[in-house]
Amino acid sequence: MQPSSFAQRIAPSATMAAGAKARELKSAGIEVFDFSLGEPDFTTPAHICDAATKAMADGQTHYTPASGTAEVKKAIADYHRQWHQLDYKPENICVSSGAKHTIYSALCATLEPGDEVLIPAPFWVSYAELVKMTGAVPVIIETTAAARFKASVDQLRAACTPKSKMLMLNSPSNPTGMAYAPAELESIAELANEKDLIVLSDEIYERLLYGDAEFKAFASLGPDVLERTLTVNGVSKTYAMTGWRIGWTAGPAAVIKAMGTIQSQQTSNPCSISQCAAIAALSGDQAPVEAMKKEFAKRRDFVCKRLGEIEGLGIVEPDGAFYAFIDVSAHFGKTFGGSTVKDSSSFCLAALEQAHVNLVQGDAFGAEGFARLSFATSMEIIAKGLDALEAWLKTGS
Template sequence: MIAISDLANAVKPSATLAAGAKARALKASGITVYDYSLGEPDYTTPAHICAAAEAAMKAGHTHYTAANGIPELRKAVAKYYGQKYGLTCTAEQVLISNGAKHSIHNALAAVCNPGDEVIIPTPYWVSYSDLVAMTGAKVVLVETTAASGFKMTPAQLQAAITPKTKLLMLNSPSNPTGTVYTKAELEALVDVLVPTNVAILSDEIYEHLTFGGVTPTCVATLRPEIRDRVITISGASKGYAMTGWRMGWTVATEPVIKAMGNIQSQQAGCPCSISQYAALAALEGQQECVEEMRVEFEARRDLVCAKLAAMPGITFPKPDGAFYVFFDITAFYGKTVGNITITDSLTFCTAALEQAHVNLVAGVAFGAEGFARMSYASSREQLEKGLEKLAAWLPK
């Protein structure tokens, strides 16, 4: 028998993907399940983007590309940041990868050494801690609260910094909470880091999804003193409904991009050629589809928040972005429903799935016991039906 490595044994399977698999298993048995576990837009990729992929195939763009991505797409990403955020960068400061998760992995592998410390505010996206651990670096979690809107304060950041701190990971808009830091709040955090050598990995993948007049902030634009220490991650998955195309990108200094490109060249060879031409069409084509999806997600947010707020025992801060609600479920601890006694977020979500057939993700997976995450990336009809099931089940 081949012994499994310590690294593989230490890595946990994705909680969101595991939750989705459980829901699919129930569906396969003929049960109607309202699955709110995955962070994936329910929209089909816009037609003009699909058409660009088809044209790329017909044109013969089916071969390996440069490891860092095709020049046209790298230039388009650089142009996008200049036009949207006023961030001047060149194609040489852009790396195209197989999704934002791949981009984050490459960035961490390029800058973190064993023994380095990486600060992550909780709640955090399930993959962050494992991706950091793969490099041998240590995760330093900073707990935030619902009362603070799940936002880390400058004082908390200052207290977490040690001589070993290499990186701060930020995610705004946030998965799983939908939190969006204001520009002033981000400036206050960045100011803590200016006199240090600590870098920032800013995961901005949900930048197209903000609501109620709230606007996203590109962290790299905040302070010129720290711009060269910011690694910006984003991609086409959320804003353009392109999750399966696996298109992510990084904007950073040329040395960081070169290091990431070297890693990617050995690890994946290059990003998918067809997907790159599709992403190019997404960035350079009409943008009305992005706004149409954003408006609909905002309407879904309002629907879900109104329904959840009417359920006794459920509390949450209203999210300003992404497509998640992260709600407190501790009022139900100690209660027994059927054959399940609810003792934590995992037993709550297990009972909700098995008994109400509503699939949520346990807060413990995001480093925040006592909460559950609901994705509202489903049709309004599906959201209403599932929330009716949840509302009927909770009093039991």
């Protein structure tokens, strides 16, 4: 029995693979400084866990509608109304088993084989593969550190063809942490209207912004923009609920209904207990979110300062999320412990095997020459890990 050609065309998740390699070394008793996974290291707040326990005690352990219960949809609609002044109704919301699942459902509900999807690079590792899984074609738009890894309207316009159907936008971004300013989003919205593009706006990191960075929900840029926007969000990053697997898409009712139909055949429904927990997260005490954000901000400042002290590494200070995207290309061609670094993959492999520092290679994000460091871990691990990275880099020749 052989895997299908479809299965063989899909690349595995680089972040998941990096995490697995780190666990393998840890199981052998090796101390690993793991900066690979984009997962808050905080415990899910107690009131959210309490809501899940109550839901189980109350017998809410059965099937729900495929696109989520009326109660969780109301909580999501209230959330968007409170934070972004968007008047979504329950029929505008599809709840899924995590943001990754909801993106795939949204793509399946809107794309035809051969449609082109514009994706600015660097991009989250799953975007291009999820597009390919629908038969559509990812069109990668390269950006630069000098431009803070943002695609310009001129770049986007130049990439458009008669087959262009969608733009995937992620702000704040994984892996760079950059965020588009409201004025930049307005210009992109004008282009989307001009070219009749669907915009899938992944806003999963919206509550994790630092300093003067300002968030603007793409769908809030006007009634015409609202009608062409699929807003993706979830509870994983904001509320430290990665394992609970609740994400959602908000958008036009016809597409949302189609997503629900697709999910009825894929997964039946998101976890019933997790939906109850998500209600508590969205409508309950938000103080834990602010506490986590404050800690992430301290880590960001430390990481940027420390990386700036290490020779041969370049860094653009992130606006949000919990990632530093590091230019490591100055070390290409050097030899470390008998291994020659040729690209970002060999750099990250050598760093893991020799320094036990686990980063994710930039080519997985469509940006060769870089490596992603997640600072969603303790200050102690960050400090020790960056010390180990600096010491190892000094051994290169």
